[in-house]
Amino acid sequence: MEGNPNNPLIDLAYRLFNRIDDTDFEYIYRGNFSQKISKNLLALAETNVKDSAGRTSLKNKIYFVMVEGLQNVTKHRDKDETDIDGTPDSDGMFAIQKNLGHYYITTGNIVKKNEENTLKPKLEQINIMERDDLTLLRKEILKKGDLSDKGGAGLGFIEMARKSGKKLMFDFEPVNEQASFFYFRTEIPGNDTTEINNSFSDESKSLDDVKHLNEALDHEKILISFNGRFNRENTLSLLSVIKGQMNVSMTSKKVYAVMVELLQNISKHTSDIEGDKKNRGIFMLSKKEDTFVLTAGNLLHAEDVPKMKDRLEFINNLSDKELYKQYDMILLDIGSANERKTGLGFIDMRIKSTTGLNYIFKDINAQNTFFVLQVTIKN
Amino acid sequence: MKPLIIEATEDTPMIHFHPQEGRFEISKSSLPENAVEFYSPIIHWLKSYAAAPNPITIFDFNLEYLNTASSKQVFEVIMQINNIAHKSDVTVRWHYDTIDEDMLGLGTRFSHLVNVKFEFIEYDSDDALDFE
Numbered sequence: 378m379e380g381n382p383n384n385p386l387i388d389l390a391y392r393l394f395n396r397i398d399d400t401d402f403e404y405i406y407r408g409n410f411s412q413k414i415s416k417n418l419l420a421l422a423e424t425n426v427k428d429s430a431g432r433t434s435l436k437n438k439i440y441f442v443m444v445e446g447l448q449n450v451t452k453h454r455d456k457d458e459t460d461i462d463g464t465p466d467s468d469g470m471f472a473i474q475k476n477l478g479h480y481y482i483t484t485g486n487i488v489k490k491n492e493e494n495t496l497k498p499k500l501e502q503i504n505i506m507e508r509d510d511l512t513l514l515r516k517e518i519l520k521k522g523d524l525s526d527k528g529g530a531g532l533g534f535i536e537m538a539r540k541s542g543k544k545l546m547f548d549f550e551p552v553n554e555q556a557s558f559f560y561f562r563t564e565i566p567g568n569d570t571t572e573i574n575n576s577f578s579d580e581s582k583s584l585d586d587v588k589h590l591n592e593a594l595d596h597e598k599i600l601i602s603f604n605g606r607f608n609r610e611n612t613l614s615l616l617s618v619i620k621g622q623m624n625v626s627m628t629s630k631k632v633y634a635v636m637v638e639l640l641q642n643i644s645k646h647t648s649d650i651e652g653d654k655k656n657r658g659i660f661m662l663s664k665k666e667d668t669f670v671l672t673a674g675n676l677l678h679a680e681d682v683p684k685m686k687d688r689l690e691f692i693n694n695l696s697d698k699e700l701y702k703q704y705d706m707i708l709l710d711i712g713s714a715n716e717r718k719t720g721l722g723f724i725d726m727r728i729k730s731t732t733g734l735n736y737i738f739k740d741i742n743a744q745n746t747f748f749v750l751q752v753t754i755k756n
Numbered sequence: 757m758k759p760l761i762i763e764a765t766e767d768t769p770m771i772h773f774h775p776q777e778g779r780f781e782i783s784k785s786s787l788p789e790n791a792v793e794f795y796s797p798i799i800h801w802l803k804s805y806a807a808a809p810n811p812i813t814i815f816d817f818n819l820e821y822l823n824t825a826s827s828k829q830v831f832e833v834i835m836q837i838n839n840i841a842h843k844s845d846v847t848v849r850w851h852y853d854t855i856d857e858d859m860l861g862l863g864t865r866f867s868h869l870v871n872v873k874f875e876f877i878e879y880d881s882d883d884a885l886d887f888e
Contacts, residue, residue: 708831
């Protein structure tokens with residue numbers, strides 16, 4: 378089952394993982410937005426910001442922009458449920474990225490044409506205003522109490538512009554004649570204020586980058602993509618996002634169980650990788666019709682590869698009966714479990730998977746190999 | 757013997773072993789990365805209990821999720837329960853969600869590997885609080 382070279386998900390995992398040098402973390406959620414999901418997304422984002430943002434004021438800024446952004450998406454969701462029923466791709470997206478020390482928060486959701494026509498001039502106006510003018514405008518709106526039914530009046534956007542100190546980035550991607558997909562992106566400069574020189578260096582490039590990213594993820598029907606450090610807190614947050622999102626079923630239980638193994642594998646396999654790439658990996662969950670595909674990628678020490686390959690090949694070639702026999706043998710071999718490895722993980726994932734374990738090894742350099750493991754679960 | 761009470765966390769189960777109350781329960785989810793660390797005091801406690809157990813001991817396993825690292829450790833717990841059965845009338849009650857054939861399957865496989873009475877108790881996921 379090794380290495381289907383035409384597996385677009387594996388290619389995507391590799392492509393995203395390669396952003397590792399500039400990207401401290403990159404977390405994207407696509408799908409339905411509910412209050413509960415927002416809460417879980419905030420928890421996950423907070424975990425990562427906590428790890429990397431030193432100053433409290435910076436953390437507060439990031440948190441503020443996340444909350445506002447998520448509220449914008451959920452607000453629209455309420456409206457859209459009745460208004461733009463059946464619009465394709467009516468789900469939203471949320472992304473938080475840390476790139477060379479700067480934070481980027483992006484939301485995406487469907488808006489109707491008339492909303493676009495109100496939003497656009499508002500945002501354009503905010504973008505030409507200086508900070509002092511924004512403060513004045515804010516005071517004025519608060520005094521007048523001029524709030525629309527959804528608490529709007531652009532106050533949220535004004536506040537985000539003030540917290541960011543940068544131009545707001547936005548775009549309306551036409552969906553059909555009545556609706557557009559509204560991308561809204563805020564940069565929050567980190568503690569290190571050196572100008573960055575990469576794909577995020579100017580506003581249009583930065584916005585294009587996240588749009589392309591979202592389109593690539595949409596193409597593969599990815600619900601969640603996390604490129605970052607796999608520690609206990611991140612693992613639990615990712616799991617709670619998924620748990621909160623799925624209905625109870627045999628399939629969702631299998632997806633959850635396999636996800637636990639994959640996430641913990643990344644942290645196990647990368648705990649002794651040197652430097653910045655320690656504990657780094659990428660995890661993606663995609664859902665096409667009734668099929669879930671879980672893809673996990675991380676670096677391995679090149680010398681560990683032959684053993685891992687043999688193990689995967691061995692497990693893939695076992696019949697169901699032999700798989701359970703192997704499982705029992707490992708259970709009965711008391712004391713063989715060391716603290717990190719039981720040997721049960723691959724067997725259990727193979728039992729739960731519909732198609733066997735799919736994997737590739739891609740040599741990076743003399744020391745490291747990129748390893749992708751993919752598990753498919755059909756409903 | 758002093759009871760062993762461990763509260764559940766997000767990734768470790770609740771342990772409630774109370775010989776005086778006649779209650780022995782493991783419940784919620786178990787998915788710590790380092791399961792050996794979490795389970796070793798539990799196995800240690802069971803070894804002591806095996807020396808002078810109650811005449812009747814009923815263990816309730818009411819687990820929602822187990823990672824594979826925990827499966828291995830839970831089986832070690834069951835091996836200790838197997839030892840208790842020399843001096844006590846022991847039953848393992850393995851609770852599982854109606855929809856969770858994997859949890860039932862795991863319990864069944866455990867039961868085949870030891871000489872302890874297993875009862876399988878099905879509950880309806882609609883009544884489950886955690887996974888909505």
